[in-house]
Amino acid sequence: MKKLYPRALEALLAVSRHEFVAGTDLAGSITGHSIPREDTVSHILDLMPEVEPDQVVMHVGGGAGYVAAVLSGLAQRVIYVERNDEVAEAARKRFFRLGKHNVDVIPRPIEEALGLDQLCDVVLCTTFLKDRAVVAPYLRDGGLLACLEGSAGPVPSLAMFEKRHGKLERVRTLGWVDFNRSSEQILIDLGIIDEQHLADAKQEAEKQNCRLLDLLRRKLNLEEIDLYKSLGRQRGMAFREGDELLNGLRPELFRRFSRTFLDLSRMIPVAEEQGKMVVATDDPDARTDQLERMTPNQSVECVLVTPTDFRRLWSALDLTVKGRHFVADHARHPESEREGEQGGGALLGDDQSKSNGHVSPYLVSVYEAILLDAVSEKASDIHIEQYEGRVRIRLRVDGDLHDLPQYQLSPREIKGVINVIKLRAELNIAEHRLPQGGRSRLQLANMAYDLRIQTQPSLHGENAIIRLLPQTGRAMTIAELGMSKHIGSRYQRLLDNPAGLVLVVGPTGSGKSTTLYAGLQTLADDGRRKVITVEDPIEYSIDNIQQTRVRTEIGFGFADAMRAFVREDPDVILVGEIRDQETALEAIRASQTGHVVLSTLHCNDAVDSLQRLYDLGVHPNSIAGELLAVIAQRLAKRICTHCRKPATPDPAILAELFPDGPPADFRCFEGKGCDNCNGRGTHGRVAIVEYMEVDSDIRNAISSQPPVGELRWRALDAGLVTMRDSALDHVIEGLIPLSELPRILPRERMAPEVRGGRRGSL
Structure with a gap:
C-alpha cells in the first residue's frame, strides 16, 4: 500500500472491504469499478488532493459503497450516487449497519436532477461519463472533479477538473488507475468462496499440479458455462461459446505463433478483422502484452471461453494443420494411399507403419477431438459410420443421435481413424471381415472413462461404435x-x-x-x-x-x-x-x-x-x-x-391413453428450450x-x-x-x-x- 497522508490511511484502515463483499446479493451487478481493490482505493486517494474534514464530497458510480464508506471518514458529508436502485439499497443498508450516518444515498443516474440542498467541494467519479458537464451544477465555484478519462479499457486515467465561472476546466492528469481484479478476487467478491478456503484450494492445486479454477469448479460443483460467463462479465471480457468460433477458425493464424507460447499463454488466435486480432482464452487473467509486441500493427481482443471449448478449439486447429501435412505427405507418396485403399489397415501413416505400427498424429488428433466432443456433450455413445462416398459421425445424447458435421472426413481418412481406435483397444487391425470388441480408457483431468469399443464390417467399410462409461468410483443410489x-x-x-x-x-x-x-x-x-x-x-x-x-x-x-x-x-x-x-x-x-x-x-x-x-x-x-x-x-x-412449463396435451396421445376420456384434472409439462439443455427442452x-x-x-x-x-x-x-x-x-x-x-x-x-x-x- 502506498504511503498516504495520515487521515486518509486512518480512514482506509477503518473500513473493511470484506463488509461490502460478504453477501452474494447483486453480485452480478458489481464490477471492479463498483468495488475497487483496497490498493486501488489507496492509489485514488493518493492521486487526489487531500479531502478536508469540513468538505462535502460526492461519489458517482457508488456501487457496493466501499469507496463512499472510506470517504465518510475524511469528509463532513458524502453523497453517494448510483443508478442501480437495488445496488443503492443494498449499500444503504451497509452504511446503516456500519454507522456511516454522514452518507446520503441517491439512487438515480447523475444525468437526472439530483435536487441537492448543498453544493459539493469535490466530486469523484469512478464510472465513465458521456458528458462530464452534467456534474458541474453540483460543484461550488472552485470545486474539483476527479473523473475517469479515455476508453473503458483495463487501465484508464484519472483526470482533475476545476469549476471556474460555471464551467469545468481541465487541470491535469492525475495518473492511471487499475480497476482490474484477478479471478481469485472476483470469486471472493461474488461470494463463491472465502479467503481461507481459497488459500486451502491454492495449496491443493499446487500439490495436484492443476489450475486453481479447474479445482474450484470441481470442488464447488460449479457449472462451467455459468462460472466463465460471470468471470467474463466481471473482467470486462466478452464470453464466446466454442460453437460460435469453430466455423470461422483461421489455421494460418494458429501457425503464425509458437505452439509452446500459445499453450503457456493459454491463448488461441481465432480471427483477424480490420487491424484487430481476436484470441480465445480460458484464463480470465490472461495477459496479451507479449502477443501485442509480436503483432505491433494490430490490436488484440481477448475473448473468454470455457476450458472444454478451449480444448475443442485447439484440437480443431491442430487437426486442420496436421491434416494438411497429412494430405501433403500422401500427395508425395501416392503408393501409400493405394495401399490404404486396398488393405485399409495400411493407412496408419506411411510405409513405415507395416514394420513398427507408427500412427499418423493427424489421425490420432481426429479421434481425440471426437472423444472430446462426446465428453463435452455428455454423450453415451459415438457412432462412426461409412456410406458410399461419405462418412457420418454421430453422438447419442439422452437417447437420441446427433450428427457432428464439423468432421468432414474422407473414406480414406476414416479407415485410418478406425485403425487408431483398434490399436487403442488392442484389436487386430488386419481383420476387416469380422466384428471385433474391445475396450480402452480415456483420462480427462481427474475424470476417467471406460470406452467399450465394437467394430462392425458393412457394405462400404468398417463402422465403429464406442460407449463412454464414466468411472467415478460411485454409481447412482x-x-x-x-x-x-x-x-x-x-x-x-x-x-x-x-x-x-x-x-x-x-x-x-x-x-x-x-x-x-x-x-x-x-x-x-x-x-x-x-x-x-x-x-x-x-x-x-x-x-x-x-x-x-x-x-x-x-x-x-x-x-x-x-x-x-x-x-x-x-x-x-x-x-x-x-x-x-x-x-x-x-x-x-x-x-x-x-x-x-x-x-x-x-x-x-x-x-x-x-x-x-x-x-x-x-x-x-x-x-x-x-x-x-x-x-x-x-x-x-x-x-x-430450468425451462419447464405447462403444456397442452396432444389429442392423439390422449385418445390412446384414455379411450373413455381423460381425467378432468389431467396435466402435463414440456421444456421450452434454454442454454442449460442446448435448446432441446x-x-x-x-x-x-x-x-x-x-x-x-x-x-x-x-x-x-x-x-x-x-x-x-x-x-x-x-x-x-x-x-x-x-x-x-x-x-x-x-x-x-x-x-x-x-x-x-x-x-x-x-x-x-x-x-x-x-x-x-x-
Missing part, C-alpha cells in the same frame, strides 16, 4: 434413479432379503445396469454385506464391491464364476446377464443356497421374463420358489428443470419402471406355467405396477413430456389394461 418413492422403497427392501432372485429386464440401452448398480452402491454404502459381481465387461467401478470380469477366451464365463462365488461367503451376487441355460440354473442354485442374486435379462416386460426363463429350460417350480421380483424398464427423456433421462413382486398367487401361476396372456392378467390382479402407470405418474409430476409415452410404450399398452376381466381404472 436408488434415491437418485428417479423411481417413485413407493417402488424405490420396495427395491431397497428386496436387497435386504436373505435369499432370492431379482431380475431387471428390458432391451439394450434401457438402463438395466444402472438400476442394478444403484442397488450395489446402496449395499456398498451400508457395508454390512459382502457383494461379488461377475460382468462382461465391468461398466462402472464401485468402491467396496468385489468385481470380476468374464474371460471367455480362457474358459471363465458367468456360470463358472457363479460356481466359484458360492464358496466365497458372499451375501449378494450380481450376474451381469443371464444368457444361457447354464447361467440361469447356476443363478437359481445360488439363490437356493442362501444368496440374493441380481441379474438382467433381455426381454420386453416383467411377465415376458418368465417365458424367457421357461425357454432357457429352468423348471417352473424353481422359478416360482426363488424369484422375488422383476423390474422391467425403459428410459424416457427428463424435462429440463430435455436434459438427462429417467427410468420408467414396471414392477412385479412375486407373491403366493403369482408363484402358483408360475408353477402351472399358463400362457403369457393369463400370467399377465394374474399379475395385474396381484398388483403389478405397469409401465403405463409409472409413465403417467412421471408425466403428471412434470418429470417427462407426454410425447415420450408412444416412444416407450407399445400401442396395446397405451390404454388401461384388463385386470381379471375388467378394464383398469387408470
Whole structure:
C-alpha cells in the first residue's frame, strides 16, 4: 500500500472491504469499478488532493459503497450516487449497519436532477461519463472533479477538473488507475468462496499440479458455462461459446505463433478483422502484452471461453494443420494411399507403419477431438459410420443421435481413424471381415472413462461404435434413479432379503445396469454385506464391491464364476446377464443356497421374463420358489428443470391413453428450450419402471406355467405396477413430456389394461 497522508490511511484502515463483499446479493451487478481493490482505493486517494474534514464530497458510480464508506471518514458529508436502485439499497443498508450516518444515498443516474440542498467541494467519479458537464451544477465555484478519462479499457486515467465561472476546466492528469481484479478476487467478491478456503484450494492445486479454477469448479460443483460467463462479465471480457468460433477458425493464424507460447499463454488466435486480432482464452487473467509486441500493427481482443471449448478449439486447429501435412505427405507418396485403399489397415501413416505400427498424429488428433466432443456433450455413445462416398459421425445424447458435421472426413481418412481406435483397444487391425470388441480408457483431468469399443464390417467399410462409461468410483443410489418413492422403497427392501432372485429386464440401452448398480452402491454404502459381481465387461467401478470380469477366451464365463462365488461367503451376487441355460440354473442354485442374486435379462416386460426363463429350460417350480421380483424398464427423456412449463396435451396421445376420456384434472409439462439443455427442452433421462413382486398367487401361476396372456392378467390382479402407470405418474409430476409415452410404450399398452376381466381404472 502506498504511503498516504495520515487521515486518509486512518480512514482506509477503518473500513473493511470484506463488509461490502460478504453477501452474494447483486453480485452480478458489481464490477471492479463498483468495488475497487483496497490498493486501488489507496492509489485514488493518493492521486487526489487531500479531502478536508469540513468538505462535502460526492461519489458517482457508488456501487457496493466501499469507496463512499472510506470517504465518510475524511469528509463532513458524502453523497453517494448510483443508478442501480437495488445496488443503492443494498449499500444503504451497509452504511446503516456500519454507522456511516454522514452518507446520503441517491439512487438515480447523475444525468437526472439530483435536487441537492448543498453544493459539493469535490466530486469523484469512478464510472465513465458521456458528458462530464452534467456534474458541474453540483460543484461550488472552485470545486474539483476527479473523473475517469479515455476508453473503458483495463487501465484508464484519472483526470482533475476545476469549476471556474460555471464551467469545468481541465487541470491535469492525475495518473492511471487499475480497476482490474484477478479471478481469485472476483470469486471472493461474488461470494463463491472465502479467503481461507481459497488459500486451502491454492495449496491443493499446487500439490495436484492443476489450475486453481479447474479445482474450484470441481470442488464447488460449479457449472462451467455459468462460472466463465460471470468471470467474463466481471473482467470486462466478452464470453464466446466454442460453437460460435469453430466455423470461422483461421489455421494460418494458429501457425503464425509458437505452439509452446500459445499453450503457456493459454491463448488461441481465432480471427483477424480490420487491424484487430481476436484470441480465445480460458484464463480470465490472461495477459496479451507479449502477443501485442509480436503483432505491433494490430490490436488484440481477448475473448473468454470455457476450458472444454478451449480444448475443442485447439484440437480443431491442430487437426486442420496436421491434416494438411497429412494430405501433403500422401500427395508425395501416392503408393501409400493405394495401399490404404486396398488393405485399409495400411493407412496408419506411411510405409513405415507395416514394420513398427507408427500412427499418423493427424489421425490420432481426429479421434481425440471426437472423444472430446462426446465428453463435452455428455454423450453415451459415438457412432462412426461409412456410406458410399461419405462418412457420418454421430453422438447419442439422452437417447437420441446427433450428427457432428464439423468432421468432414474422407473414406480414406476414416479407415485410418478406425485403425487408431483398434490399436487403442488392442484389436487386430488386419481383420476387416469380422466384428471385433474391445475396450480402452480415456483420462480427462481427474475424470476417467471406460470406452467399450465394437467394430462392425458393412457394405462400404468398417463402422465403429464406442460407449463412454464414466468411472467415478460411485454409481447412482436408488434415491437418485428417479423411481417413485413407493417402488424405490420396495427395491431397497428386496436387497435386504436373505435369499432370492431379482431380475431387471428390458432391451439394450434401457438402463438395466444402472438400476442394478444403484442397488450395489446402496449395499456398498451400508457395508454390512459382502457383494461379488461377475460382468462382461465391468461398466462402472464401485468402491467396496468385489468385481470380476468374464474371460471367455480362457474358459471363465458367468456360470463358472457363479460356481466359484458360492464358496466365497458372499451375501449378494450380481450376474451381469443371464444368457444361457447354464447361467440361469447356476443363478437359481445360488439363490437356493442362501444368496440374493441380481441379474438382467433381455426381454420386453416383467411377465415376458418368465417365458424367457421357461425357454432357457429352468423348471417352473424353481422359478416360482426363488424369484422375488422383476423390474422391467425403459428410459424416457427428463424435462429440463430450468425451462419447464405447462403444456397442452396432444389429442392423439390422449385418445390412446384414455379411450373413455381423460381425467378432468389431467396435466402435463414440456421444456421450452434454454442454454442449460442446448435448446432441446430435455436434459438427462429417467427410468420408467414396471414392477412385479412375486407373491403366493403369482408363484402358483408360475408353477402351472399358463400362457403369457393369463400370467399377465394374474399379475395385474396381484398388483403389478405397469409401465403405463409409472409413465403417467412421471408425466403428471412434470418429470417427462407426454410425447415420450408412444416412444416407450407399445400401442396395446397405451390404454388401461384388463385386470381379471375388467378394464383398469387408470
